[in-house]
Amino acid sequence: MSTDERTDPDGRGAPLGRRLVLGMLGLGGAGLVAAPYLQRGFETVTRKDPTGLTGLLPNGGGFRYYSVASSVPERGPENYRLTVGGLVRHSTTYTLDDLRRLPQTRVVRDVQCVTGWRVPGTPFEGVRLSVLLDAAGVRPEATAIRFDCFDGTYTESLALPQARRDDVLVALRMQDQPLAHGHGGPVRLYVAPMYFYKSAKWLSGITLTEKVEPGYWEHLGYDVDAWVGRSNGRDDAPTV
Numbered sequence: 001m002s003t004d005e006r007t008d009p010d011g012r013g014a015p016l017g018r019r020l021v022l023g024m025l026g027l028g029g030a031g032l033v034a035a036p037y038l039q040r041g042f043e044t045v046t047r048k049d050p051t052g053l054t055g056l057l058p059n060g061g062g063f064r065y066y067s068v069a070s071s072v073p074e075r076g077p078e079n080y081r082l083t084v085g086g087l088v089r090h091s092t093t094y095t096l097d098d099l100r101r102l103p104q105t106r107v108v109r110d111v112q113c114v115t116g117w118r119v120p121g122t123p124f125e126g127v128r129l130s131v132l133l134d135a136a137g138v139r140p141e142a143t144a145i146r147f148d149c150f151d152g153t154y155t156e157s158l159a160l161p162q163a164r165r166d167d168v169l170v171a172l173r174m175q176d177q178p179l180a181h182g183h184g185g186p187v188r189l190y191v192a193p194m195y196f197y198k199s200a201k202w203l204s205g206i207t208l209t210e211k212v213e214p215g216y217w218e219h220l221g222y223d224v225d226a227w228v229g230r231s232n233g234r235d236d237a238p239t240v
């Protein structure tokens, strides 16, 4: 079987990289640590796709809803909090209204999941991550960020220069609407130039760290530097 040529169910996705596929299949033995999503993924997919990578059905807008946690509490204006801490001068906690009052930036790019599906021209709006970093005062010994989520499970990471790009948002809106719970609302990270797994949903913590702490999928074989078209075995694809 040639897994390299496989595309998403719509036939629009880029080919999967061999390293990614091998990385995922390598989970066989370690599957128990890999949380419900992967196990469900494998069960769904064995019927028509033995790689276990393309089984989730698209919703109307072309997105799949992904969660490695089996259930996630809803949070809204009353109980949502985002803490910026770790190696900063002033640890800060924001409410949803605090974030809404800060300057909002709009970024419109293609969303690209590493498993192949893509949603063209998707608007995201929110506060530039760099604005929150500047407000907190990053200490010189910090080189990276760990992102925590209120699903209690998922984590992500960025190196500081990546985090300071002006197309990296703490997003409050997606597709011209408040971020729905299923898409990680009320607040998710949005890292436009990287595969969508970097865009942590249900964001609750931004922690400045001494070194990169690889995130959930990165422990399972995905690249930490997840540039679209230049990572995860797609190094020959056009640069975005």
Ligand SMILES: Nc1nc2c(c(=O)[nH]1)N[C@H]1C(S)=C(S)[C@@H](COP(=O)(O)O)O[C@H]1N2
Binding pocket: 063, 064, 065, 066, 067, 068, 069, 113, 114, 149, 151, 154, 182, 183, 184, 196, 197, 198, 199, 200, 201, 202
């Ligand atoms: N907290 C959390 N964030 C997450 C994930 C997750 O499982 N949990 N999945 C990632 C992956 S692999 C993708 S493709 C996108 C999916 O976002 P969507 O559900 O809004 O389509 O979220 C990313 N962020």
Ligand SMILES: [Mo]
Binding pocket: 066, 113, 114, 115, 196, 197
């Ligand atoms: Mo993904």
